[in-house]
Amino acid sequence: MKRPIDIAAPWLLLGLLLAVWETACRLSHVPPYFLPPPSAVAAALVETAPVLAASAAVTFGMALQALVVAFIVGGGLALLVSLSRPVETAVRPLAVALQVTPVVAIAPLVLIWFGLDHADRAVVALAAAVAVFPLFSGVLTGLNSADPDLERLFDLYGASPLQRLRHLRLPTALPFVLEGLRVAVGLAVIGAVVAEFVSGSGATQGLAWRLLEAGNRLRTADLLAALTWLTVMGLVLNAAVAAVERAIARRSGRPLAGG
């Protein structure tokens, strides 16, 4: 049971920070293009709400598509790899090499491949590339982390590879997959924003484009308003995955992976 103070504390801190910010702006006469007060950002939020909502929907949609693509590619690859040990030893170093490469650095390449005519496809592809590794790694780790004694039991009863996958490895992998999904959600949003920055054409009209637009025009309050939308979007996605994780953990009564 959470005490009221535990629920109120973060909001109190947020209110305090905003109050300090507002007071500091008013007292020091900082030019609003440099740092607008929270009241101005709030006004911008209201004023630009229709435009930003539409842009947020675009960014959200692209991040979600990227997540689906990353899940299919990363999860599928992990499934294939888990079925054969030699394939796994062959793929592991490659996967790690891909992971240590800053994926956003391949943005220009992705733009050439996917984005010349369809900027949105480039954004989805790049966001998927950023989000794919935690999913691949989560699924693969999960598939390989079954209780060794349960594996022996499946040996003893002569389980086929498909039975082993269905009755043992996939259920074991579920919490790991959800953990990977939680990381991937954040990365997909980051990927979508960076890709839009790089494409820089405004063809996609997502939140990143609004950020660039507002920045170029020194409309700092609008910029902060767009940033707020991004933050809230990330929080909502994160909370959604956490809720799914909790629901599944409650149903099966097991602790969450890694925690």
Add this chain to the structure above:
Amino acid sequence: MAKLPTFHDSGEEYAACLSGVTVAYPGRAPLGPFDLSIGRGEIVAVVGASGAGKSTILRLFAGLERGHGAVARTPEIVCSFVFQSPTLMPWATALRNVALPLDLAGIPRAEARDRAAAALAAVGLGDRLDARPHQLSGGMAMRVALARALVTRPALLLLDEPFAALDSITRRRLIEDLHRLWSDRNPRPALVFVTHDVEEAVYFAARTVVLDAATGAVVADRPSPGVLPRPADWRLDPAYRSAVETVAAALAATMETAA
């Protein structure tokens, strides 16, 4: 699953037999040679120091491990295994856990369900069919594991320190239950029971085998006095006490030579 050589002589009274089997592990001296025959319907306890290869013997009998030498099992024999921990699937109900061997054997779901429910009732958990492992106490979880081992009606049941993690009262109760389940069955299954507890071994088994601490070779093979299941107050009987001391002395001797 490893295919085991089988007894060709149809008059054979053994359930399983190891003769001159050695097992090589990387980085240490090979274990064995193991020479051990288990009669049909016989209860044999295996005691030995940690690392003496008690579990290896069970895995050899189960065909989960390959050694050099002859491992034999009667052709039609069904073999089950109970591990040190209950080794249940945490996401599945007690019923589905017990039905697992039948599911893997492709037995229709309804029949598997009925047989699993009967097996759970036999171990006193007829009212906990839908409980998940985390809702069960350690003793109850072990009963579920026992039910899962018995649901295939094995002729050879291998138990690898199954009660090591339980308190002594629960342990005694489970031993009485195992004796009852064993004597109710016709024909009786052979039980091989690995433990580090000499009193438990002599009480439970008709014969106790002591392994050498270093090589795992059988150094002593002592029959236990009395009848199975044990009469009440058998633990106070002088014949039982003296058998315990004989086996304990043999076990202590193996540890001295190793130290």
